Amino acid sequence: MKVAATVGYWSAGPPADAAKIIQIADELGFESVWTAEAYGSDVLTPLAWWGASTSRVKLGTGIAQMAARPPTTLAMAAMTLDHLSNGRAIIGIGASNPQVVEGWYGVPYPRPLERTREYIDVMRKVIAREGPVTYEGKHFQLPMPGGSGLGKALKSTLHPLRTDIPIFLAAEGPKNVALAAEIADGWLPLWLSPKTSDEFKASLEEGWAREGARHTAETFEVVGGPYSIIVHDDVEAAADWLRPVLALYAGGMGAKGLNYHHNVIAKAGWHEECERIQDLYLAGDKQAAIAAVPTAMVEDFAIIGPMAKVREEIQRWKETVITTFSINTLQTQHIPQLAEFVLG
Template sequence: MKLGYHLGYWSAGPPPGALDTVKEVERLGFDSVWTAEAYGSDAFTPLAWWGSSTSRIRLGTDIVQMAARTPTATAMSALTLDHLSGGRFVLGIGASGPQVVEGWYGQPYPRPLARTREYVDILRQVFAREAPVTLDGDFFQLPHPGGAGLGKPLKPTVHPLRADLPIHLAAEGPKNVALAAEICDGWLPMFFSPKSDAFYRKALAEGFARPGARHTTLEDFEVPASIPVILRDDVEEAADLIRPSLALYIGGMGAKQANFHFDLFVRLGYEETAHRVQELYLAGHKKDAVAAIPTSLVEDTALIGPAEKIKDELAAWEETVITSLLLRGDTSTLTAVAEILS
């Protein structure tokens, strides 16, 4: 597996020392660096700012939210970053969830897979620049059929550096994972576990087998996965650093009736735990929700503990569909982990 660095999205402000860390991971030979967005910092700007101090490492978004921008606006940012980086950009997109899409962006959420298909269609047209971009879809119409009635099909003025600029899709459910395999160049999993490998291989195979699929096997398809790696002698101490994030996503990152992260952990075999964590979190008992996360759940979705333990467990990850391990942490942590994993 290749190594990447995942900066994520900001909390109250920009992460301290981010530029120095980006420079260091490039020096260490990392393959890629990735940013994200939720409802605070955006993904494109930090990637351009910190990426401008690099020369080799690939620059990816994991992820930009589709509801945040029209497909052509996303394509414009992708074209621009690809030119500025000399062809190092990877566009990672995702549908997010109904709470964010409808609450933050004011966009309707239903039928996200159909919307994604149209979104990617438009991106491909822009990147190809073979003809003016048009689509008469259920969600996107180019040109707009109403308004002033003066809409005109257009091509981007910028000539793409790469017509095949890679598009990766974030997905958790089997239908969306299959869609990633069918129409994209990579899949961006969240909370991946080696125990789920067979489940996801089946979903990817379904997408590869569809008529007109962009890829037909895993041979030339990427699966970069953001995996927490915490190097500590004390396993429980390491798990405690991850439990709050797991409680947030299982319990509060989505409505009770529509939380895709919750569903993922149910499939992983933690149904009782997921219900308990969600119940506590939504009731405002966040500390209790954190405490309800068992160490086994953390270990299923992360690499934690002493160096030898991490080395031993890494073998199971190397047998999965994952092609890149995206690490988080400061410079010293990443340097130590890279040495363990090399």
């Protein structure tokens, strides 16, 4: 079991301890650190800025939204970051959801699995730099047909430090998880739970068994863990910090009938609760939706409570499909001890 650290999303501004968390991860010999983006801060700039003070830890985008950049643009960024970090870049990508893709980026969302496969194909062709990049897919065509008619197949002027930079895929649905196992170098789960680990493992095994799969179970990486770790003597008080997050994801992310987070959380045994939370949230009663999140639901997806309880539950999470345990906490003073629990 390896250890990673997650900085996560920005809200109104940069997370106060982000630079410190990344520095601790580098000093303690963590495998990787990960940043995030939604529709505010981007995922690459913070990673490059804070990563400049590190020398060992791998730098991962968790995640770069595909709709935000053409695959050639993300491949350029990957090669640039890989050079600057001396071969430590990991590019995590994801499809996001229709609300963000069509509402924020103004591009179509349909057929995300098919689009993901093509996106990764193009990225790998750019990074391999074996010749001018041409591609004839349903979603991506290089050079673009039509237009001025002057489009030309090009080869990156930048020579990659590594011609096969790792690409990880964030996925929640069973088909997308299987796709990650088939075509990616790793999987970035969200809302994983020890209760649902076996179901996700079955999807991974389906992907590994496909003809042409890049990896086997022995070489594939799964970087994840509890949504958050909060060390607190009062379990209920700790749960209160995370109820708004679960209410947002289960109730307010996406539309009725099309909310991937809702579906994944519900699969852990919370179908009725998720329906109620979603109904309240979409009706505009966010406070009632937050209050409807049971403490036990929080405990399925996060680790909260006194240090002895935290240590015990980390062992349970180590028995899931994850290969790298990602520590997501704002309590930087506890990171060294949490890492000891993971490695112990």
